[in-house]
Amino acid sequence: MKQELIIAGFGGQGVMSMGQLLAYAGMKEGKHVSWLPSYGPEQRGGTANVSVVISDKEVGSPVIDKPTSVIALNNPSFEKFEPMLIEGGDLFTNSNLVDISSKREDIYFLPVPATEIAKNLKMERVAGMVLLGAFITKTKVLSKDSLLEALINVLGEKKKHLIGVNEEAILAGENLIEKKLFLTK
Amino acid sequence: MGKVLMKGNEVIGEAAIHAGCYYFFGYPITPQSELVAYMAKRLPEVGGLFLQSESEVSAINMVYGAASAGKRVMTSSSSPGFSLKQEGISYLAGAELPAVIVNVARGGPGLGNIQPSQSDYFQVTKGGGHGDYHTPVLAPANLQEIIELTSDAFRIADQYRTPVILLGDGMLGQMMEPVEFNEKTETGDNFMKDWATTGTEGDGLPKVITSLDLNDVKLEQRNHRLQAKYRKIENNETKVEVKNVEEADYVIVAYGTVARIAHSAIEKARQDGIKVGLIRPISLWPFPKKIISDTSKNVKAILTVEMSAGQMVEDVRLAVEGKSPVSFYGRTGGIIPTVDEIYREILKLGKGVTS
Helix, strand or coil: CEEEEEEEECCCCCHHHHHHHHHHHHHHCCCEEEEEECCCHHHCCCCEEEEEEEECCCCCCCCCCCCCEEEECCHHHHHHHHHHCCCCCEEEEECCCCCCCCCCCCCEEEEECHHHHHHHCCCHHHHHHHHHHHHHHHHCCCCHHHHHHHHHHHHCHHHHHHHHHHHHHHHHHHHHHHCCCCCCC | CCCEEEEHHHHHHHHHHHCCCCEEEECCCCCCHHHHHHHHHHHHHCCCEEEECCCHHHHHHHHHHHHHCCCCEEEEECHHHHHHCHHHHHHHHHCCCCEEEEEEEECCCCCCCCCECCCCHHHHHCCCCCCCCCCCEECCCCHHHHHHHHHHHHHHHHHHCCEEEEEEEHHHHHCEEEECCCCCCCCCCCCCCCCCCCCCCCCCCCCCCCCCCCCHHHHHHHHHHHHHHHHHHHHHCCCEEEECCCCCCEEEECCHHHHHHHHHHHHHHHHCCCCEEEEEECEEECCCHHHHHHHHCCCCEEEEEECCCCCHHHHHHHHHCCCCCEEEEECCCCCCCCHHHHHHHHHHHHHHHHC
16 A cells, blocks of 8 residues: 655645644554655745655655645646546545646546535634545545544644544545545546 | 654754764754754753854854864755855864764755755765865665764764765755654764863873864875775775665666665566666765676666766766766756656666667
């Protein structure tokens, strides 16, 4: 099993921390992981993105040129990474922020109304967790428990009260995939 | 201690502290600023000293001072800032002072950009500053190896009284991977630094640390001593990783970041039945000439891949001495070669030889 995921969006959308959570959860499961941020000029304006590899084997290149999954949080990210996705790959979008659809027939297109779901949970900031919930459920690369454990570790004692709402967000994402509440191509 | 997820730059900092380095002088520059920030936070916690200097030139000369006092000391920068330290590194080499200098290299020349690059190879392996000297150069390819090589760098520095360079690039500095720190690391207590200028308390002659010698005969003697030391380092401190080289028809020589990408390309080629091996120099100086020379007798071709316009390939060709063809593939300007690009170069090797 090897997942090569690119998460991309505007700076400040939590792209880096989403990737970090997955890398941490992967490490806790004893998998080989790498986390590589884009830190170049593309971070200003355009897209900020992070490449996360989660693998049963040692990670060779942490640079991803053919992602197995993409999570796109804005239109420019969608346009940049959708064509790079491998055949049979998963393309998740926050459909409240990305208003384009994939025309590719050979991938799974999974538009998730993550902002809307997060707003219903009264915390717009957990939109990323909805997407991560969908991602781990669709790809089965990590268990929900490890993602939660990672979250507890990242939030720390001070923000412990936020665990509940984050967990609900993950569950909402999981639910979407399990009940197939999304469009597929 | 268990595994922790850390950024490469932070791993260098923590590894240095584990190796008994409690003094750090530096100036921030992307993509290594996290290392400076980490030391600023961590060193006061462990009773060490962090000082942000007003420039790179100043930082390297503070290193000279701390090293003269016999303490394990480090500074770090990225390419343009590293260039500014060259005068100081030459002085450290001349005065035979142990210190570790980190270069988290970025695209050049000039200010270039902040993306990963290996185009400082010539500078780090051929001296870099003025005068006849070399610095041992260690080039990790992953974050766990950073820990091992940082410790090694301090050990080599003390053992041979020489500045040592740890060479990474923006990718290694910025990426995160799980790492594990060994509780028992050599911290330099076993090195008797009787040359350190810590005060004689009226007992014996003053100790002098200088790279100045106006007497030509004496300066030549010093040069002979340095050269003898460099031969010893060449004999004892050459480090290389060799993978699937026996039975190989082709071999890739690559170091650091590029070696791990090359490794992925090699796996792909091997699945297609192409017999490719990897030689990864870990010490760039001393360069692993012998294994490359020996291997070149038995392979059809050697490919060198770098994030440069072709620098290490010159050392590869010197080692091969025409025993096999050596080709080169490189990307510059901060662009990282992809697995596919390297794979295509491997396919070209096959065509070139059989046609």
